Amino acid sequence: MAVEVSERRTEDEERELIARIGRGDTELFYELIEPYERRVFAIAMAILRSEADAEEVAQEALLKAFLHLGQFRAESRFGTWLVRVTINEARMRRRKGHLDIMKALEDQRQSDDEGSFIPQDFADWRDIPLEELERKEVCELLARALTSLGDKYRDVFILRDVEQLSIEETAAALQISEGAVKTRLLRARLMLRELLAPGLGGMWSKTGPTATLKGVNPWH
Amino acid sequence: MALTNCRDVWPAISDYLDGELSPALRAEIDQHVAGCPKCASVLHGTQNIVRLYRDPRMMPAPTGIRAGLRQRIQAHAAPQRGTLRGLFTGLAVVGAFAILLLMAGSYSGNETALRAAMSHPAYSTPVDPGFVTAHGKLFHRAGCPFMHGPETLLSAADAVAAGYAPCVRCMKEALHSVEITPQGPPLETSLIR
Numbered sequence: 001m002a003v004e005v006s007e008r009r010t011e012d013e014e015r016e017l018i019a020r021i022g023r024g025d026t027e028l029f030y031e032l033i034e035p036y037e038r039r040v041f042a043i044a045m046a047i048l049r050s051e052a053d054a055e056e057v058a059q060e061a062l063l064k065a066f067l068h069l070g071q072f073r074a075e076s077r078f079g080t081w082l083v084r085v086t087i088n089e090a091r092m093r094r095r096k097g098h099l100d101i102m103k104a105l106e107d108q109r110q111s112d113d114e115g116s117f118i119p120q121d122f123a124d125w126r127d128i129p130l131e132e133l134e135r136k137e138v139c140e141l142l143a144r145a146l147t148s149l150g151d152k153y154r155d156v157f158i159l160r161d162v163e164q165l166s167i168e169e170t171a172a173a174l175q176i177s178e179g180a181v182k183t184r185l186l187r188a189r190l191m192l193r194e195l196l197a198p199g200l201g202g203m204w205s206k207t208g209p210t211a212t213l214k215g216v217n218p219w220h
Numbered sequence: 221m222a223l224t225n226c227r228d229v230w231p232a233i234s235d236y237l238d239g240e241l242s243p244a245l246r247a248e249i250d251q252h253v254a255g256c257p258k259c260a261s262v263l264h265g266t267q268n269i270v271r272l273y274r275d276p277r278m279m280p281a282p283t284g285i286r287a288g289l290r291q292r293i294q295a296h297a298a299p300q301r302g303t304l305r306g307l308f309t310g311l312a313v314v315g316a317f318a319i320l321l322l323m324a325g326s327y328s329g330n331e332t333a334l335r336a337a338m339s340h341p342a343y344s345t346p347v348d349p350g351f352v353t354a355h356g357k358l359f360h361r362a363g364c365p366f367m368h369g370p371e372t373l374l375s376a377a378d379a380v381a382a383g384y385a386p387c388v389r390c391m392k393e394a395l396h397s398v399e400i401t402p403q404g405p406p407l408e409t410s411l412i413r
Contacts, residue, residue, distance in 0.1 A: 026297070030286070037286070042279045059289045066293055119230060122258040125265035133277040142272060161273045167238070186234035192273075193265040 009035070014078055021069060029066050036079055037062075039163055040086045046158040047090040049147045057093050061086040076172060083165070083173040087155065094151075117187045121197040128196070145195045153188035160185050223252045229259045233266050339385030352376050352391075354384045364390035 009017075014032070021028050033040075040061055045054035065072075065085050072081050132138045146154060146162075159170040160181065167185075171178045223229055229252055235241050236249055253259045272278065334341055336357035352359040353371040359379040360367045366389050374382070 026293075029293075030290075038279065041285055055285060055288065058285050059292055062285070062289050063292050063296065067296065118227075119258075119262045122261045124257070125261045125268065127264065127268045128272060130272065130275055133272065133275050139278060142278060146273070157273070161270055162278060164274060167240075182234065182240075186231065189234055189237075189266045189269055190230070190262070192269045193262065196269065197261075197265060 011077065015074055018069060018072065018074075018078065026066075029069070032078070033062055033065070033082070036082050039079075040082060042163060043083065043086050043158060044090045046143075046146065046162060047087070047094055047151075047155070049143070053093060054090075057090050058086065061089040064089065077169075080169055080172050083159065083163075083169075084175070087173060091151075117190050119190055119194060121194055123197060125193075125197070142196070145192055148195065149188055149191055153184050153191065156181055156184040157188035157192070161189075223248050226252075226256060226259050229253070229256075230262060233263055236263070237267055237270055333383050334385055335383045336385050340388075342380050342386045342391070352379050354379050354382070357385060358387045359384040359391065360387040361390040366390065 017028055017032050021032065037058075041054055041058040044057040044061070045051065048054050048057060061082070065082055068085075072078065128138075133142075146157065149157065155174060156170060159165045159173055160167065165173065167178050167181050171181045174181070229249055232241060232245065232249060236246065241249070249263075253263050334357075339357065351362075351373055352375075353362055353364075353367060353373055354360075355367050355371045358367075359374075359376070360371075364387055366387060
């Protein structure tokens with residue numbers, strides 16, 4: 001995405017755009033955010049898991065970006081700043097509205113020691129073909145697996161793998177060290193693999209205990 | 221030389237997939253994985269996971285963000301401009317009122333428009349008490365039981381100048397003076413002890 005943006009618009013052009021918005025040409029704001037809109041929504045969606053909430057939070061984040069554009073410091077990329085604003089906004093919403101059992105599970109996972117994840121399931125991994133993503137239920141399954149991760153692992157995974165930011169950009173957006181990004185990313189990836197593994201009760205296992213996922217088999 | 225312990229391989233899986241490992245370590249892992257089904261399962265599975273989640277189909281498409289955003293920005297921009305305009309208008313009104321008040325103060329009490337059209341004006345400026353409490357349209361002595369609500373403490377002269385009428389109960393004297401000399405000039409002496 002970063003490559004896409006820089007292909008279409010250089011950093012200097014972006015800065016100039018921001019300056020013009022600051023001088024009162026507010027209509028240009030929509031041009032400024034156009035390459036980031038989808039990402040803002042995707043991040044909000046991944047954190048909140050509800051389309052309605054995500055849409056509202058995405059709008060809120062973009063509105064905040066508009067209102068506080070004057071506070072944006074040109075030393076970071078606008079996109080990184082916007083991602084940070086979005087994450088904060090989505091986290092605030094998440095804190096407000098999610099005191100359910102998922103949250104309790106997340107907290108439990110959060111307290112786990114970082115990086116000490118040991119794989120348990122070593123069944124022969126048959127690749128889930130990309131074509132499977134055409135199936136809505138498979139996409140939902142992946143989304144559900146992602147949302148079951150603890151916040152700090154999910155946020156890193158979303159930025160790094162779903163949104164494909166670099167490790168440096170992810171660290172900047174979440175305001176954590178690059179080392180922390182790598183550690184959490186490793187854990188997030190291994191946990192997802194474990195959740196979706198075909199062997200011991202993985203989400204896609206036919207015989208697995210995860211009743212809600214019964215009937216979804218990506219290898220068929 | 222291949223790594224012998226699987227537990228040395230797992231922590232490096234993520235960096236392996238991101239191409240962040242040194243060629244030497246990478247080669248060691250390749251060698252280990254070739255002979256270890258467990259690590260092969262972990263590596264291939266993780267690789268598959270990353271590939272799946274990176275697929276554009278995993279990214280939800282925004283729906284009505286733009287239209288909603290436009291509305292919100294406009295809604296925000298309008299009251300903001302309004303607030304600024306309102307602020308200036310407010311300042312202007314306060315300023316004009318202050319000027320009026322100053323002008324009113326420079327005239328005698330009789331010429332000040334009364335806040336209560338039906339009240340009798342004070343024909344004199346009470347000097348006892350020197351300070352009164354004004355509320356609504358009337359001014360009172362402190363502790364007058366007929367005064368309710370928020371009060372303003374001001375000098376009797378200012379209260380008269382600002383158009384407050386004397387309370388018919390606690391400020392009788394100010395009105396008596398009217399009765400005594402209906403057409404006469406303010407009888408300040410009647411109120412002076």
